[in-house]
Amino acid sequence: xxxYLLAIDQGTTSSRAILxxxxxxxxxxxxxxxxxxxxxxxxxxxxxxxxxxxxISTCRQVMADQxxxxxxxxxxxxxxxxxxxxLWDRKTGEVLHPAIVWQDRRTAETCQSLRGDGHTEWVQSxxxxxxxxxxxxxxxxWMLDNVEGxxxxxxxxxxAFGTVDTFLMWRLTGxxxxxxDATNASRTAMFNIHAQQWDxxxxxxxxxxxxxxxxxxxxxxxxxxxxxxxxxxxxxxxxVAGDQQAALIGQACFEPGMxxxxxxxxxxxxxxxxxxxxxxxxxxxxxVGYRLDxxxxxxxxxxxxVAGATVQWMRDGLKLFADAADTxxxxxxxxxxxxxxxxxxxxxxxxxxxxxxxxGAIFGLTRDTGIAEIVAAGLQxxxxxxxxxxxxxxxxxxxxxxxxxxDGGMVRNNWVMQFLADMLGVPVDRxxxxxxxxxxxxxxxxxxxxxxxxxxxxxxxWQCERTFIPQMSDTERDKLYRGWLDxxxxxxC
Numbered sequence: 001x002x003x004y005l006l007a008i009d010q011g012t013t014s015s016r017a018i019l020x021x022x023x024x025x026x027x028x029x030x031x032x033x034x035x036x037x038x039x040x041x042x043x044x045x046x047x048x049x050x051x052x053x054x055x056i057s058t059c060r061q062v063m064a065d066q067x068x069x070x071x072x073x074x075x076x077x078x079x080x081x082x083x084x085x086x087l088w089d090r091k092t093g094e095v096l097h098p099a100i101v102w103q104d105r106r107t108a109e110t111c112q113s114l115r116g117d118g119h120t121e122w123v124q125s126x127x128x129x130x131x132x133x134x135x136x137x138x139x140x141x142w143m144l145d146n147v148e149g150x151x152x153x154x155x156x157x158x159x160a161f162g163t164v165d166t167f168l169m170w171r172l173t174g175x176x177x178x179x180x181d182a183t184n185a186s187r188t189a190m191f192n193i194h195a196q197q198w199d200x201x202x203x204x205x206x207x208x209x210x211x212x213x214x215x216x217x218x219x220x221x222x223x224x225x226x227x228x229x230x231x232x233x234x235x236x237x238x239x240v241a242g243d244q245q246a247a248l249i250g251q252a253c254f255e256p257g258m259x260x261x262x263x264x265x266x267x268x269x270x271x272x273x274x275x276x277x278x279x280x281x282x283x284x285x286x287x288v289g290y291r292l293d294x295x296x297x298x299x300x301x302x303x304x305x306v307a308g309a310t311v312q313w314m315r316d317g318l319k320l321f322a323d324a325a326d327t328x329x330x331x332x333x334x335x336x337x338x339x340x341x342x343x344x345x346x347x348x349x350x351x352x353x354x355x356x357x358x359x360g361a362i363f364g365l366t367r368d369t370g371i372a373e374i375v376a377a378g379l380q381x382x383x384x385x386x387x388x389x390x391x392x393x394x395x396x397x398x399x400x401x402x403x404x405x406x407d408g409g410m411v412r413n414n415w416v417m418q419f420l421a422d423m424l425g426v427p428v429d430r431x432x433x434x435x436x437x438x439x440x441x442x443x444x445x446x447x448x449x450x451x452x453x454x455x456x457x458x459x460x461x462w463q464c465e466r467t468f469i470p471q472m473s474d475t476e477r478d479k480l481y482r483g484w485l486d487x488x489x490x491x492x493c
Contacts, residue, residue, distance in 0.1 A: 002074035005445050006063075006235070007438035008055055010080045010164050011243065012036070012101065012265040013312070015051065017058035018438040019066055019073075022451060024461045026435055030062035037098065042105035042347055042356070048086050048095035051164065052171055059231055070233035075449040076226065077239035077441030079246035080164040082187045085139040087150065087212075088167070090160050093175060097147050099164070100139040103266075103305055103347045107138035108356040114138075119205065126192045126199055128277060128286025132354055134303070136163060137189035137206040144207070154209045161212040163188070165240050169223055172237065177224035179215045182291035183245040191216070193277055193288055196296060219245075219290045220448040239444025243437050244268040245290055248299065249444065250436030251405040252462040254455045259393075259402075262437065263410035266350070267307035267382055269389045271300045271397070282392035283352045292447070292455075300396060302351040302389030306344040306360075308410050310378045313346070320371050324409070331376040331415045336476070339364035341384075341487035342377040349492070352392045357493035364483075382410065383420040384484040390424055403427045403467075407436040414468075422472035423481065432463040 004027060009016040014034065019027040032054040037045040063069070083102035088095045100106070111131045114123075123131050133139070140161055144151040153159050162170065166180045185191040185198075190208060192199040198213050217223065223237035241249065244262055248270050251260040256274035261267060270289065277286050277298040289299035311327060314320045321327060341363045348356035362374065390404075404426060410416055411430050421428040433439055446452045 002072055004068060004073050005442040005451070006059065006073045006076045007442040008059065008076060008078045008168065009243070009438040009441065010051065010055055010078070010168065012081045012103070015054035015058050016438065017055070017062040018435055018442070019062055019068060020439065020442045024433060024439060024442070026433060028062045028066040029435070030058040030065065032058050036101065040106070042108070044101040044104040044347065045098035046084065046101055048088070048099050048167065051099065052168070055168060056230055063231065070231045070235050073235050074451060075236045075238035075445035077443070077445035078165050078168060078237065079241055079243050079437050079441035080168070080184070082163060082184060082242035082244065083134060083136050083139075084164050085136045085143070086162055086164070086167045087140065087143045087147070088160055088170070090158055090175070093171065096150060096159070097143050100143065102134060104139065105133045105348055105356045107133040107142050110138050110141070111356075114205070123189065123202070123205070124279065126194070126202060127189050128186065128193050128279065129189050130283060130285065130354055131189070133356055134350070135187060135189040137202070137208060140208055140212070141206050154212050157211040159212060160214070162214055165242070166214045169237060169240070172226045172230060173224040174227045179217050179223055181217055181219045181221070181240040182288045182296065183219060183242040184240070185216045186288040187242060193286065193298070196291070218292055218294065220292055220444045222448070236449065238448035239441055239446070241290060241440060241444055244270055244301065245288070245299070246440030246444070247407055247437045248272065248289055248440065249458075250438070250440030251407060251431065252459040253405065254459055257402065260405040260407065261386055263307050263382060263406065263408035265307065265309045267304035267385060269302045269386060269393070271393050273298050273300055273397070278396060280392065280396045282396055283354055284389070284392050284396060285351070300393060302392060304382070304385045304389070305347055305350045307382045308408065309346070310342070310344040310381060311410070313344070314375060314378050320375055327375050327379060328413045328415045330372045331379055333372040334376040338373050338376065339366060339483075340369055340373045340377040341484055342374065342381050343487050343491045344378065344381050345491050349488070352388060353488065353492065355492050358491045361487070361491050363487045363490065379413070379416050380419060383416065383423045384481065386420060387423050387481060403429055405429045405431065407431060407434055417468045418471070421468040421470045423477060425470050425474075425477060427470070428468040429464045430466045430468070432465040
């Protein structure tokens with residue numbers, strides 16, 4: 001009998017393959033970084049072949065490291081960086097252009113024109129999204145208009161579009177499966193989240209031929225089988241979800257009002273809103289939380305473009321420290337209430353500001369400012385931005401968000417988590433298993449292959465490792481946050 005589930009976690013800066021046992025324990029992890037490319041200001045690209053190679057390499061590595069054969073794997077779950085857009089030839093599988101990453105802002109003028117033409121409310125009413133370069137539709141339209149012959153070939157049905165999950169499934173199944181799940185589809189700005197189908201009028205607005213689009217399935221579903229040449233034998237692909245929705249599932253946020261925040265390259269806070277697709281008054285996003293057995297659960301989401309990427313920039317760009325783990329010690333050296341604010345608007349501002357032209361800045365420098373203060377300001381920026389999202393969500397749902405469940409690489413930093421709890425004024429729960437994005441994908445696969453019978457069984461596996469309790473006074477919290485809001489206003493265009 002198969003003993004493991006294999007989760008493919010394809011992220012913005014690396015790909016990981018993680019083996020889980022039936023009790024949701026991590027058995028083995030393999031990770032491989034790959035480069036990002038920045039050909040112009042605000043442009044961010046990946047090489048599709050490097051993504052593919054990193055996924056296959058990590059899957060093979062984790063199985064070899066643990067002595068696991070393909071027959072030991074009951075199913076595969078895939079979770080992925082969302083909105084990142086690929087276009088390829090249906091016959092050869094050749095990628096026609098570098099993947100345009102979710103952070104990319106090249107279509108800012110196109111989006112501004114669409115907003116100027118009055119399409120904002122109409123698009124939001126169908127997709128739950130704002131008109132922004134973040135989402136896949138304008139990225140795909142740009143490819144069709146800028147890759148020679150692409151539009152004509154797309155209209156003839158010769159090309160295929162996909163987010164990263166779709167591209168991986170296409171490759172893994174030898175081109176037999178061209179599919180995505182409802183969560184990834186809901187991030188393209190081409191999918192009607194109420195009707196749960198591609199929307200012809202949205203396709204017409206963005207100029208996208210329907211022949212390009214994948215089939216949309218439930219998050220737990222039959223997504224075909226991996227060809228034996230890749231991992232030694234056929235393995236069913238049984239679960240798919242975009243990374244933030246997968247983390248929502250991995251954190252067992254299955255009841256309306258439960259929320260999680262993931263701190264990876266970006267930061268993404270999602271609140272389960274149940275069967276209702278609540279439209280935000282504060283420029284947050286309405287999205288599909290998950291779809292199981294044909295039933296859609298919706299969520300409200302706030303997206304911060306730069307979180308862990310700030311730490312990476314301070315390490316690799318400014319050379320302020322050698323290892324991300326050093327940031328906790330450096331931050332502990334700073335006095336509370338220092339005056340430095342770092343606004344990491346490297347590729348614009350996400351929710352609730354949605355300013356693609358904003359750029360990063362550091363404010364409040366004094367003669368005694370040192371490395372520790374700048375590092376602390378970079379870490380605090382993530383918490384301030386989460387406070388931005390919390391305030392908007394509280395207003396949208398006319399209630400106070402409760403305990404927040406957190407995950408992602410940054411949550412290992414105790415200093416950051418304590419400051420987060422202080423800034424939000426609510427307890428912050430850090431789970432025992434931090435690989436919640438991959439775990440969510442594994443849970444979805446487990447539901448499909450019969451390892452788990454229902455979400456209640458999945459929820460029973462969630463465990464809390466530590467709860468961070470707010471310790472800061474309201475006066476100090478509000479003073480620090482006002483300083484942040486002032487800094488943000490200064491970088492807006």
